[in-house]
Amino acid sequence: MLINMLYIYTGGGKGKTTAALGTLIRAHGAGKTCAIVFFDKNSDYCNEFKTLKQLGIEAHIFGQNRIFSSPFQGEIRGGFRLSNNEDDLQQAQNALNKAKELVDKSDVLILDELLNSIRLNQITLQDALNFIDNFPKEKFLVLTGRGLPKEIAERANLISEIKNIKHPFDRLKSVAVPGIEY
Template identity: 40%
Template structure:
């Protein structure tokens, strides 16, 4: 890729991860290598079953616990912090060594809001991004500093959601 840009998918609506995966599949279809690092996600989701069969689309997860962040006790948060440090080091290595054409940092905003990373940590990743790599950042409430650095920002806005009517997340649709 001659020129990789910075994309942000944010907002309180559904579809940020789905959009980034769609972009990644499109890129693979054109011969690009895609890496997706998922932050604060460890549960089994349907897309993982498909993506593992796509040769040039690799998903990396570093979290060992399948609990939501807000349910972790202090010891579990310490373990998670070590895992997130490894994830960050992995991302730095991927960028510095140009290991892929498209790098998706899924739920990186959640990692910021959970205090696993600072905004400055993520801005550093943007800073070291080689010009050839497309960088995609997802998650609710993207900080203004990251939005300003991005070339494209899409906000998913919740208008109506079945959860509001008591319909829980559905197998094969939401996960």
């Protein structure tokens, strides 16, 4: 009996997208057709998007720049805008629509940060569940992000929780490094 394979990388630590990309690269190397849709990310801060395009892997990115700078103890520190505007909501819907278009032509489909888009109320949980429940049984779906709803967890075949043990941001003496953090 065929079952669709739902893999999830979640948690508060760094490395969820990196783990999903490892799965995608491995599958691509094995000759599988792969695609990725980035939810709530901006191409200015997503170097992996550029690399996937260079490798000929179908990749689509949706989202605005939510990064801002603010003073912190005499330094300029980056932060994230967590509130939604109409463009955020439209971008998330566009991402979900693109994911639906890619289902039939992908053996492995990654929806990066979909869980965040649910948590931030950009995508409804019901819309995500409908997508998962209608995903073809012979294919692999990989989700990433923080805030895994139990309804999605119940459908998963694999869940890996990425836990933050130590990070340079913890002491606020470091900023995101291009090519490493994004």
